[in-house]
Amino acid sequence: MTKINDKSKYLHIDGVSINEIAVKLKTPFYIYSETTLSENYLKFKEAAIENKIINPLICFALKSNPNKKVVKSLAKLGAGADIVSGGELKRSLECGICPQKIVFSGVGKTEEEINLALKSHKNGIYSFNVESFEELELINKLAAKAKKTARVALRLNPQVQVKTHKHISTGFKTHKFGLLREDILKNLKQRKYWSHTSLVGLSIHIGSQLTCLKATDKAIKELCQLALETGKSFEFFDVGGGLGVDYERTKDKPSCFDYMKLVSNALEKYYYTRTNDRPRVVFEPGRVISATSGHFITKVIRTKTSGDCFFAIVDGGMNDFVRTSLYGAYHEIIPIKKSKRKVVSTDIVGPICETADCFGSGIMLPKLMANDIISVSDVGAYGHSMSSNYNMRDKPREFFISKKGKVSKC
Numbered sequence: 001m002t003k004i005n006d007k008s009k010y011l012h013i014d015g016v017s018i019n020e021i022a023v024k025l026k027t028p029f030y031i032y033s034e035t036t037l038s039e040n041y042l043k044f045k046e047a048a049i050e051n052k053i054i055n056p057l058i059c060f061a062l063k064s065n066p067n068k069k070v071v072k073s074l075a076k077l078g079a080g081a082d083i084v085s086g087g088e089l090k091r092s093l094e095c096g097i098c099p100q101k102i103v104f105s106g107v108g109k110t111e112e113e114i115n116l117a118l119k120s121h122k123n124g125i126y127s128f129n130v131e132s133f134e135e136l137e138l139i140n141k142l143a144a145k146a147k148k149t150a151r152v153a154l155r156l157n158p159q160v161q162v163k164t165h166k167h168i169s170t171g172f173k174t175h176k177f178g179l180l181r182e183d184i185l186k187n188l189k190q191r192k193y194w195s196h197t198s199l200v201g202l203s204i205h206i207g208s209q210l211t212c213l214k215a216t217d218k219a220i221k222e223l224c225q226l227a228l229e230t231g232k233s234f235e236f237f238d239v240g241g242g243l244g245v246d247y248e249r250t251k252d253k254p255s256c257f258d259y260m261k262l263v264s265n266a267l268e269k270y271y272y273t274r275t276n277d278r279p280r281v282v283f284e285p286g287r288v289i290s291a292t293s294g295h296f297i298t299k300v301i302r303t304k305t306s307g308d309c310f311f312a313i314v315d316g317g318m319n320d321f322v323r324t325s326l327y328g329a330y331h332e333i334i335p336i337k338k339s340k341r342k343v344v345s346t347d348i349v350g351p352i353c354e355t356a357d358c359f360g361s362g363i364m365l366p367k368l369m370a371n372d373i374i375s376v377s378d379v380g381a382y383g384h385s386m387s388s389n390y391n392m393r394d395k396p397r398e399f400f401i402s403k404k405g406k407v408s409k410c
């Protein structure tokens, strides 16, 4: 839990004073709360169980936060992994996630990555979520060479438009992801694809930061209709990730419970009423598990007034945290010390030579001064994992607050 301690007037996360850490450690840095992380995972899982989702498998999308302590902590709770590279495969395995709980998505899986996944277990990982028939042909060939039968799911492009940022919408015809329904039906019997692969599932993933569930309902409908048309039975349906986070604190976003209820109702309506097949349901949540567990701590280097604008120039930049620059995302900014200074309109900007290098513009904050420390909230997803060395800057370090309140580097 994050709050300003009334006595000390400083921001605390799980009882740890961020000021105490920030004066000892060099800013900028990320800090993650294990308590929040596991609460988010358990909330998601319990919502699935409460809504009678069949044998749910929750595969954490590593790309949102592949930090070792984060992944280990989720592995201990029983999470699987949704991976998109060989690096993420290695990270999942080293953090204790078993291959039978790993699904591999992505349009550009290489021969080397496919072999690595095939080698990880008797018949490889839980599922290769296949995005093209060219890829399927290669998996089939490599599995034959390895004398294995690869488990695959076909990722359907359900052709739905979703209301999210255009960079993170993935389920429309013009997007590179997934396969079209007619192509799937056409290729179901071709030997060059299927001699050493076994079709165990169907998958979808229509985008990220979804805050309206209508498109999800439509996509699940498409998935169920396709499944019925194939005449096959499936071990699982993978409904992807993408559930949004309430960054703006408007409290009008769908909760995990709302989401699970929708998934459950959609499967009932479009599938269970038409067949006796009862596939298990796989989920690939990233953001909704990791986002609120992370904070980015950065220090004001100096302030500057330019005409009507008041800038606080901080030591963190868009190379450390890019979501505000890249997606125009909103992230709440909290000065870590309570203050009685006059509240003024402030632009929080970094040191990078780009105008987009900005964490918040025109936000009302007690007037900042050099050496003040601020926290950028909800950065546990697509924060450090998207950081870079742009401008030859070091990548920010990461720290972890364990459930026992112990802070360690990670």
Ligand SMILES: *Cc1c(COP(=O)(O)O)cnc(C)c1O
Binding pocket: 061, 063, 064, 082, 105, 106, 205, 207, 208, 209, 240, 241, 242, 243, 284, 285, 286, 287, 288, 381
């Ligand atoms: C990115 C991604 C996810 C996770 O998305 P979130 O919005 O973080 O939940 C899940 N599945 C696939 C295939 C992805 O590419």
